[in-house]
Amino acid sequence: MTVDAASIPPSGKKFTEIISRPGIIDAGAKEYKYTSGSRGTLGVTTEKGGGYISGRQAWWQLR
Numbered sequence: 001m002t003v004d005a006a007s008i009p010p011s012g013k014k015f016t017e018i019i020s021r022p023g024i025i026d027a028g029a030k031e032y033k034y035t036s037g038s039r040g041t042l043g044v045t046t047e048k049g050g051g052y053i054s055g056r057q058a059w060w061q062l063r
Contacts, residue, residue, distance in 0.1 A: 013045065017039050018037065019038070019043070020036050022035045026049055027049065028049055029049050031049040032046055
């Protein structure tokens with residue numbers, strides 16, 4: 001299977017216009033991201049809410 005890299009948006013969501021940074025509303029189990037486009041359109045993306053993550057997120061292994 002050959003995939004054309006130009007057809008895959010880097011953000012995971014394809015937009016046909018320039019969008020601004022989304023306004024994010026955290027509602028616990030869900031997260032709503034509101035965007036406004038360069039043509040005056042409004043969009044909303046609903047995702048699973050991640051909540052706040054505490055503790056270590058990454059580390060470096062020393063040899």
